Amino acid sequence: MGGIDVRCLASGSAGNAYAVDDGESVLLLEAGLPTKKILSGFLPLLPRVAGCLITHEHGDHTCGAVGLAGRGIDLYATVGTFAGISGNVPAHRRHEVKVGVQFRIGSWIVLPFEAEHDAAEPVGFLLYSLVAREKLLFATDTYYIPNTFRSLNVVMVECNYSQDLLEENIKAGRIPRLLKNRLLRSHFSLDNVKAFLAANDLSECRKIYLMHLSGGNSDPGRFKREIQELTGIVTMVCGKGGDACGPPPEGWG
Template sequence: MEITTIATGSKGNAYRISDGRTALLIELGIPYKKLQQALQYKTSDITACLVTHSHQDHAKGIKGALDNGMTVYATQGEIEAIGITHHRLKAIEVGKPTQIGTWKVIAFDVQHDTPEPVGYLIMSEQGEKLLFITDTYYVKQRFPAVDYIMMECNYCESVLDENLESGRIHKSLYKRVMKSHFSLENVIKFLKANDLSQLKEIHLLHLSDSNSNEQMIYEAVARATGKQVIIA
């Protein structure tokens, strides 16, 4: 499986995956022109895009993608929040497998401050499984025998606490981050609660510029799992 990070973080998110037969995008949080530039204008092989929720850093480029012939999937609640009506913008149902090219996709609910946010379990015909999770502080589901995990690790609790104490972050934002994003500590708890026996790579996404510590995150997750860790 090929995994490419195009953009990650609060300024925009976009990721490309391919099983060698079907290429998908996950998230369209950058303008479509920037997406084209990042992919050297090789977008015709992309079968579809999966969007997790309607915030602009995940959905900004949807209109441009639709206008250029790309099919986009999101839940009905997030489609309504995005506010675009288009025949290529399709609703995906939580828990219902959807076939997209050679991939089978299952959306599952997550905890975020939008109407119907989701993560995705994405399975190739070759049997490999990719788990994609972002913008949530908790995931109740457990996932056996996945091969790749792409998940948010937005902040470190110690760094966030220091920023609150020093006044670098307002208490209201502090509370929002705690209730809408994955901390390093919860990432480790989630990983330990799942079957990692087949896991090949952990891709950590959406690190906060001010509330995280990349080296701390890398070392903590690698030590806790014994797996290859890639900071996007």
């Protein structure tokens, strides 16, 4: 394996589950599908899974977390996130993380950073593989990222909606106007993603993954094209995939 390999099992308001593999250790990112779906979806990788990182407590990111812990997979999240997870995580599988305090899991160095979302203590993760010698950024469910990052090789970033499509849906009555304020204060728009990418060092970046696209307020083909044209970097869109734990909130899709 020449570098970090990314697997997108599910992405969106109905469920999120990803894996990153450096050839030695695998990290699961989010646990937002039923446990059996996560285990079956990542079956070939399971013997090398070193842990599961969780950004925040919402069900589309955690509904399979307790089940994963019960199957012997360690969970890594903030105190606020653990407090909001439904169900009991065994103490020996619970690893509390803090913004700005790096730690090691398997062949990975992990640095949590601050995110902005309507959750108790949300974070994103900067990952460095000691094997692949590559750096990966994972940021989802945030409307703002206060940090900038150097020498990123892979970027996984939420690109939830575009302002123009959101306004069209509101005017057409497909989405309640009240939802607009929540979106603006909890999720990354296409314009915000562009600004974020422009502010960071992508000189060594080889691939960008767009995550958590809204079913009704996004256009995957357009988003991919615009980000790729802006950056000159190969861009992929993570599909919804998987069977969700439950329906997404109204208007999110």
